[in-house]
Amino acid sequence: MERHTYQTGIIGNCSFIAHVHENTNIAWMCWPQFDSSFIFGSLLDQEKGGEFSVLPSDNYFTKQYYIENTNILCTEVTTSKGKYRITDFAPRFSQYERFFKPLMLIRKIEPLEGDPHIKITCNPVYDYGKVQLEKVRGSNHIEYIGCEEKVRLSTNVSLSYLFEEKYFVLKTEKYLVLTFGNPLEAPIETTCESFLSKTKHYWRTWIKHSSIGEFYQEYVIRSALALKLHQFEDTGAIIAASTTSLPESPGSGRNWDYRYCWLRDTFYVMNALNHIGHFEETEKYFDYMTNVSYDSGLRYQPLYSITREKNLIENIADHLTGYLGNTPVRIGNQAYEHIQNDIYGQALISLLPLYCDHRFVFSERKDSATLVEFALKKIEHTIDEKDAGIWEFRNSAFMHCYSNLFQWAGCSAAAKIARTINNEELEERAIALMKRAAQHIENCYDPEREVYTHAVGSPYLDASTLQLIMMNYLDPNSDRAKKHLMALEKELKTPNGLFYRYLHTDDFGQPKATFLICAFWYVEALACVGRLDDAIVQFEKLMKYCNHLKLFSEDIDETTGSQWGNFPQAYSHVGLMNAAHRISTKLNRPLYL
Template structure:
């Protein structure tokens, strides 16, 4: 057991952000990852992928130290407490965000407050930003109370009440009063440092706590759901409404796997899960922003009938994948990829995903559907996309690069999308669209049934395929299979027999793909499994499995994309927004089944 604990790998960073940028704060005080000016820009601090070329922004003591890191309760503000021989000090890191002048204030500004807790600790501040993915270091130019970093697209400024010479020379000094480091991109701070930083900290803390108070959090594992909601919120690029999968690129699915992908983009195939989680916690502003992003994509291509699986945060289509050979990669894991070749793939579940995501606009009376003058165009367009692709082979949800099949999951979401389209068309009184949607729904169902294996009593991943796939758990959650039916229970039993691990994790699939057989489990599949258990009425199993999954977080309750079954190690991009979405949806499903109250 001791050996397994020694080998367990967890990510040692926490995430802060303000819906304009995201940053990782390492337990060693370093800003290990920060892309400016946008989620998908080059990093200015990127030691997560290369400790030499990634730059550094650390606040460390002389000699050895221990670290304790935590979030201020119900916020996206991180505190890191460092204890060393000369004393203890706290660093409070945050990205300012609050409501001001009838809009949200979310500057490209990282603020770090340093204060002694015990003794008179001696510390050193090291700030070395880089650009062009670590190919160049920025040049420091000292001013009276600031340092300008130049040589890249925009000048960055570090404003501080620490002697500038100490920062430039990386000299140790004693903390006798609170010190502040305010790093800004583009526009420098034109205000008093100390009072501004303190005001921004108070306002940001109040903003996040009020946001949580205005969330509908079910009474089941609330602490974890609250943290997941806060994580999901800052993965939304508020300027356009896009929600990205993760803030990072090229964190491997397991050590030396070469399965290193750039996840700083918006996957339309996950739209339904994301919007469902936002709906569960009652945050309609974020939902409507995301609706707007999807609508802009839908009508930006004229008559182009095919959606891409993913888009850039501004709707950009060409996400050409480039290998960054000059970077060592996370713990030496190459390649480092920028861009994602999956944008070229064919995934035919997307159109159904969009349709069922739009359904609340027409069935939830908190939205006024009569305000939407383009309803017929919307429904016709999406049904047309389904009609053109319903009989196609595609890459499937897992984006196989060189394998195409008639995937059960793709047709399931076409089936569900047609159901949603029929309800929407009924709401607006268009019987012709109702009939068209129902006809397509029946065609999708026929494809789904071609995946059924009557001998094993299970739906396989694709027509004429023997392989099982965790994505078919959605047959139960989407009510294609009546959860009370024996067929649903048999299907679930067959999946858990083959794909569930002894420790309660779940593989996506176990057959070989373009890179061989996968070696780590996919966390969101385990949360889908929990939901499926709840759906079929196995509540004791659902609660036990959910509780078991909570141990796979890091010290800040943050979850990764992948988990190693043998060691419980975290792998994949981190924190993974969709893992947190899975947690939120599973907790909600259990709470509703248990008739637990939803706190508003």
């Protein structure tokens, strides 16, 4: 069977993300926010998803690549008549002491060889493809009418060619500027070139200011750039992915909307950002978490929208055919109703760097005790109850090892913060809760197999318990840690180094695809227990599962190596960054030597 990979790259500016297909089409783009309706959505429906392509009149092949150390994407198209390049980007740069990041997509088209004969098609849609926008001709632009704001295409291309979708010979550079809301009211050519230059400078400076070790540096750089795009800067939220309903495996029905912020990802995302030294993003994410804390009551939800909306009601868009015919297409995510008790510990761990890393001035934070108190109360309220767990089982509840582990780790973080702010009462409460969480964890231990199972009273193994080692609940040098790891790899690891989350039947049957983040956790666990050579070998095996742009999906089919699940998956890129950092730290060698 042929290997399936996603044939798109992403561009964005922390206001929106667009997927550019190798065939030049904008295959997915939601406006005005990550979780808004798509403007272009052929990823989920070729007919109803609209189109924004720049195609030749004859047969062609393409080559796609990022301008080095940026989120600017180039697609070179070669035909018998000539060759041309499309440079796609979303403007982002510093201006007036803040970042300029408009709802603006710019496409620069330039001839490279011969006389390419091209046609530009721009037909945006709205309300998830239910509304075809009406075209209205302007002086040097086309207005698209039918959604909540003005959508305008400003260009130096003949409007007649655009309106009638006619082919023309590309002789000089052309620019397409698509805007939502405020249109471009400036010279087209000089403005686009200026925005391109400034955006390139912004991304390259951002990377220069990143602390990235030498181990697989190019992959870590691309992962860092991809993760950055997944932060909605206005609120600080970081989404799991910019897509919805790309199936975990074909025909599985496991098609989810991932355009939201999961609290379960907090610890891993914070780690990744801290490892590369980007504190601005960390602080913005912290502010988002703080606001979630203050309006959450006794419980956090597992996920929120990027604007902290709580009701993420799941609807089926049955008018869409789905990715490669895979239905249902889901808008919203029912998991917001679930009980997921690891997230309180995640919240506390996320606060820890702000009080233990002296690059942050914790004395300026007047809400320290209140925030810790909030989270500890939530742990006290939930520590003895069953939940849906990290994998969000829809029809079953357990006393999950992973949930109690993060309650234990969260209370450990709370105790450290309490010591920093000299609050003995909070410290004592945190330590007492740590002991209660540890007892639940020990109730998951199977002494005969010498392994921790996924839940109290359950025989099943789960990759999430790898975190017992990384979180230092188990001493990585201990026999118990090493034997736990061996038991997990014996049951859940594939010959190619991939890792299943679990193999028992869940609400949708037995999982068919491996979960990429689990394979990166496995790499980290190997490094932790001293099996560094094994960790490097396994990490290197995982690098082949990216697409042509070093972007990784959520799931991998272990038989074919195919990419599945939402794409690109922030979780997978975070896993790569953290695993590479773990190995770099263990290698402990000078850069470039």
